[in-house]
Amino acid sequence: MQQRSIVEASPPHPLLVKLEQHTKLVDVDRDLLSRMLTDIRTFDGRRDIIRVGEDPEFVHLMIEGWSCRYSIVNDGRRQITAFLMPGDFCDAHIVMLGKMDHSIRALGHARVASISRDLMAEVAERPSLTRALWWASLVDEGISRAWLANIGRRNATDRVAHLVCELHARLLSVGMGNDDSFEMPMTQEDLADALGLTSVHINRVLRLLRERGLMTFSNRTMVIQDVEALKREAGFDPRYLHLN
Amino acid sequence: MQQRSIVEASPPHPLLVKLEQHTKLVDVDRDLLSRMLTDIRTFDGRRDIIRVGEDPEFVHLMIEGWSCRYSIVNDGRRQITAFLMPGDFCDAHIVMLGKMDHSIRALGHARVASISRDLMAEVAERPSLTRALWWASLVDEGISRAWLANIGRRNATDRVAHLVCELHARLLSVGMGNDDSFEMPMTQEDLADALGLTSVHINRVLRLLRERGLMTFSNRTMVIQDVEALKREAGFDPRYLHLN
DNA sequence: CGGAAGATTGAGAGTTCTCAATGCCTGTGG
DNA sequence: CCACAGGCATTGAGAACTCTCAATCTTCCG
Numbered sequence: 047m048q049q050r051s052i053v054e055a056s057p058p059h060p061l062l063v064k065l066e067q068h069t070k071l072v073d074v075d076r077d078l079l080s081r082m083l084t085d086i087r088t089f090d091g092r093r094d095i096i097r098v099g100e101d102p103e104f105v106h107l108m109i110e111g112w113s114c115r116y117s118i119v120n121d122g123r124r125q126i127t128a129f130l131m132p133g134d135f136c137d138a139h140i141v142m143l144g145k146m147d148h149s150i151r152a153l154g155h156a157r158v159a160s161i162s163r164d165l166m167a168e169v170a171e172r173p174s175l176t177r178a179l180w181w182a183s184l185v186d187e188g189i190s191r192a193w194l195a196n197i198g199r200r201n202a203t204d205r206v207a208h209l210v211c212e213l214h215a216r217l218l219s220v221g222m223g224n225d226d227s228f229e230m231p232m233t234q235e236d237l238a239d240a241l242g243l244t245s246v247h248i249n250r251v252l253r254l255l256r257e258r259g260l261m262t263f264s265n266r267t268m269v270i271q272d273v274e275a276l277k278r279e280a281g282f283d284p285r286y287l288h289l290n
Numbered sequence: 291m292q293q294r295s296i297v298e299a300s301p302p303h304p305l306l307v308k309l310e311q312h313t314k315l316v317d318v319d320r321d322l323l324s325r326m327l328t329d330i331r332t333f334d335g336r337r338d339i340i341r342v343g344e345d346p347e348f349v350h351l352m353i354e355g356w357s358c359r360y361s362i363v364n365d366g367r368r369q370i371t372a373f374l375m376p377g378d379f380c381d382a383h384i385v386m387l388g389k390m391d392h393s394i395r396a397l398g399h400a401r402v403a404s405i406s407r408d409l410m411a412e413v414a415e416r417p418s419l420t421r422a423l424w425w426a427s428l429v430d431e432g433i434s435r436a437w438l439a440n441i442g443r444r445n446a447t448d449r450v451a452h453l454v455c456e457l458h459a460r461l462l463s464v465g466m467g468n469d470d471s472f473e474m475p476m477t478q479e480d481l482a483d484a485l486g487l488t489s490v491h492i493n494r495v496l497r498l499l500r501e502r503g504l505m506t507f508s509n510r511t512m513v514i515q516d517v518e519a520l521k522r523e524a525g526f527d528p529r530y531l532h533l534n
Numbered sequence: 535c536g537g538a539a540g541a542t543t544g545a546g547a548g549t550t551c552t553c554a555a556t557g558c559c560t561g562t563g564g
Numbered sequence: 565c566c567a568c569a570g571g572c573a574t575t576g577a578g579a580a581c582t583c584t585c586a587a588t589c590t591t592c593c594g
Contacts, residue, residue: 117439120525125439139428142421147432147530177386180424184383187427188391190434195361195369198441198486202582233540242442247582249542264541265591281364286391446550477572491550493574508573 059083060133060220061107067219067290069178078169082107085160089113089152091231096137098149104160106136111156112231116239117148126240127190129153129213129232133220134186138179141166154231154266181288188286197242200281202251205241207280210261210268212287219289227269303327304377304464305351311463311534313422322413326351329404333357333396335475340381342393348404350380355400356475360483361392370484371434373397373457373476377464378430382423385410398475398510425532432530441486444525446495449485451524454505454512456531463533471513 061079065071071079086109089095095113096102108130115128115136127148130136136150141163152158169175189212196208213230217223234252235245243251256262260276262269270276305323309315315323330353333339339357340346352374359372359380371392374380380394385407396402413419433456440452457474461467478496479489487495500506504520506513514520 115435117435119439119443120527123443125442127435127438139431142425142428143432143532145529147532148435181386183427183431184386187383187431187434188387190431190438191359191361191371191392194371194434194437194441195363197438198369198483199363199367234542235540239442244583245541246543246584250582253542283364285389288387288391479572488551489573490552490575494550497574 057221060131060222063221064133064182064219065175065178068181068288069174071174071178075172075175078165078172078175082161082165082169083109083159085162086157087160089156089158091152091154093152095150095152095156095158096146098146100146101144102137102140102146104162105138105140105166106150107159107161108132108134108136109157109159112153113150113156113158114153114232114236114240115148115150124239125242126236127193128186129240131213131216131220132222135179135182138166138183153236185288188288192286193240202241202243202247203254204280205243206237206248206251206255207260207276208282209237209241210263210270211277211280211282211284214268214270214273215282215284215287215289219287226271226273227267229266230263230268231266301465304375304466307465308377308426308463309419309422312425312532313418315418315422319416319419322409322416322419326405326409326413327353327403329406330401331404333400333402335396335398337396339394339396339400339402340390342390344390345388346381346384346390348406349382349384349410350394351403351405352376352378352380353401353403356397357394357400357402358397358476358480358484359392359394368483369486370480371437372430373484375457375460375464376466379423379426382410382427397480429532432532436530437484446485446487446491447498448524449487450481450492450495450499451504451520452526453481453485454514455521455524455526455528458512458514458517459526459528459531459533463531470515470517471511473510474507474512475510 061083062071062076065079085104095106098117110132113130113136114126115130116124116126118124130150136158137146140146169179192212196205200208214223214228217228222228233245234248237243238245238248241248252263259271260279261271276282305327306315306320309323329348339350342361354376357374357380358370359374360368360370362368374394380402381390384390413423436456440449444452458467458472461472466472477489478492482489482492485492496507503515504523505515520526
C-alpha cells in the first residue's frame, strides 16, 4: 500500500495521459504499458539515440526529457523534423519500414525506454492499444504538416511563436509544464534547425518577441508572458493536435 | 482466357503495384481491393475533394490524376503539404482522427474512389492489408519529413529539383510515367505553394534549370533531360521512399 | 581558472519577395 | 471565324527578409 500511495502521489505517466485522451484503456492495457517502461536508458545531451540507416532491435519511447528527429541534407546542414517529449515514440514505425530514414538525438538529459519487439507484438494483439498507438502516429503526421505550413508560409517571428504555442499545448496535454512557462533544453541553434532559419536570426527574433512582451526564453526556460497575444501572433489553431 | 489477356494488356492498378512492393497479397486481398475501386467520382481541376473540418462519410483513394493536401495559414497564404497520385489514400486517417485538419483538392482532371466505412472495416480484418496500408501511411510520413528538410534547408533551385526527383521516383514506383518525362497538372503557383516560394520565383528557377539543361517544364509536361545531374543537384537520396 | 559552447550584436551581402506590366494560350460567344 | 476574357507564364526593378562572417560576451563545467 505504501508503494501504491507513492504511485498515486506522483503524476500519472505522460504516455498514459496521452493515450487515455482518446482511448478507453483497461487494466490489462495499463499493465502492458507499464511493462514497456521497465528497460530504461539515460542519454546525456546531444547524443544520438538512433542513427539513420540503423534497424534497431528495440522500439524507443521517451520517458523524461526531450529529443529531436533530424536529417542532414547533402551540404551538411541539419533539419530537425520533430521534437519528442515524454510519451512520444521515437521509432514505432521501424517495425514496418526496416531501416531508419532519419536520426534521433537526445537534447539535454533524457531517459528513454527500450521496448523489445516481442513486447511490441504483444501490444499489437490488443486492439485498444493498437488503435491508441495508431492514433498517436496520425497526430504526429498532422504535426509534421503543421510544421510544413509554418516553415513554408510564415515569417521568422511567427514561426518561433507558433512552435512555442505548439510545444506548450503538447506539454499541457501530457500533464507537464505550467500555465505560462516550461522547461526546454534546446539551444538557439536547435530552434534554428527546426524552423529553417539560422541561429543568429533566431537570436534576433527572440529579442524582438521579448521586447514586445510576448515571451522570454533564457536559461532553458520558456516564459510566455501573454498567451493569447502569442497565439494571435502565430495564428495558432490547435485543432491539428487533435486534443480533446 | 480472353478476359485474362485483356487484364494482362492493361497495366495493373497503381494501388496494387504499390502495395505489392512490400506485402504479399492473396486473391482474397485483391478481391477486396478491387471492391474498393467500384464507386468512382470525377473531379475537374481545382475543386475540393474534402475540406478542413469535415468528417467525410467515405474514405477517398486516388485512381487517376493528381490532387494535393493543403492548409491556409491565418493571413490567407496556402501551403501544399503533399501531392497525391494514383494509389494514394486521401484520408485513411479520418477513421481515427475524426475531423479533417486540412483540405484536399484535385489538380486537373482526377478520378477518386469513395470507400465506405463498412468496406474499410472489412479491409481492417485482413492483417496483410492492414499492414500494407499502415506501411503506406508511414511512407507518407517519411515524405512529409523529407519535404521539411527540403523547404527548411535547401535553396529554391534545389527544392524544385528535389521535388521533381521525388515525383518521378514515386510515379515509376506505381508503374506510371516514363524514364525521363511525365505529366504533371500543377501550375507554377501550385509548385510555389508546395515549396514555400512565390510563383514568380518558381518561374525564374524553372528558367534556370532549363538553361542549365537539367529539366524542362511546359504544357503540363515535365521532361528530365539529365536524370543523374538533377539528382546530384537536388541531393536526392530516395531511401525515404522505402521502395524495394 | 581556463576552455568550450552558446548567446549577442554589427555590418554587409544575397536570396527571395512584392508590385506591376506584358505576353501567351484557350475557350466562349457573337 | 474572330474578338475577347480569364487564367497562367514571363520579365523587370526595387524592397525586404534572412544569411554570412566576424567579433565579443556570457555561462557552464572540469
